[in-house]
Amino acid sequence: MLLKKVYTLVFISKDQQILLGLKKRGFGVNKWNGFGGKLEPNETIVEAASRELKEECCIRVKTTDLKNIGHLEFTFEGDKTMMEVRVFGSKLFEGIPRETEEMLPKWFPCNNIPFDDMWPDDRIWFPYMLKGQLFYGRFHYKDLDTILNYHIEELKSMEEFYNRNL
Numbered sequence: 001m002l003l004k005k006v007y008t009l010v011f012i013s014k015d016q017q018i019l020l021g022l023k024k025r026g027f028g029v030n031k032w033n034g035f036g037g038k039l040e041p042n043e044t045i046v047e048a049a050s051r052e053l054k055e056e057c058c059i060r061v062k063t064t065d066l067k068n069i070g071h072l073e074f075t076f077e078g079d080k081t082m083m084e085v086r087v088f089g090s091k092l093f094e095g096i097p098r099e100t101e102e103m104l105p106k107w108f109p110c111n112n113i114p115f116d117d118m119w120p121d122d123r124i125w126f127p128y129m130l131k132g133q134l135f136y137g138r139f140h141y142k143d144l145d146t147i148l149n150y151h152i153e154e155l156k157s158m159e160e161f162y163n164r165n166l
């Protein structure tokens with residue numbers, strides 16, 4: 001039996017640029033990524049996504065402006081937990097990105113993503129996100145640097161994907 005833990009991951013974009021943050025502590029330290037984290041009790045996924053974005057880089061986004069653009073699953077060899085990551089995107093946001101204790105934010109041109117300093121899976125699913133395609137990806141890691149196997153597919157609709165997995 002796999003234990004499932006739900007996480008959010010948010011990408012805001014403007015003018016062919018995407019906002020990434022360099023994680024300063026904890027899981028994924030020293031890697032560039034979107035903003036997100038675990039759900040708090042009694043919080044919806046979009047509430048968690050919006051809260052984490054604000055906490056990690058001071059950007060505000062309305063929950064109704066968050067678009068679910070992908071779904072990722074991560075497992076690690078010898079670990080019974082599956083990380084389920086709901087990926088969101090938005091072009092509508094308020095504020096200027098600011099460094100926090102957790103993240104150092106920076107805008108990157110969409111054609112110059114720092115994949116060498118990111119999770120290895122990002123290289124595989126970012127191209128879907130950057131083309132505006134919905135996606136589902138499943139990655140099994142041997143250790144934090146090595147993907148043992150994976151599956152990736154384009155989705156027609158997130159709703160259809162979630163219904164199929166009920």
Ligand SMILES: CNc1ncnc2c1ncn2[C@@H]1O[C@H](COP(=O)(O)OP(=O)(O)OP(=O)(O)O)[C@@H](O)[C@H]1O
Pocket residue numbers: 007008009010026027028033034035036037038039074083085119121122
């Ligand atoms: C394995 N390959 C991966 N590829 C891409 N993204 C990944 C990832 N694995 C985790 N992520 C994301 O990294 C964040 C961790 O969040 P994390 O710091 O653990 O959560 P949270 O802020 O709640 O933690 P604390 O409050 O510090 O306990 C969270 O957005 C999650 O979606």
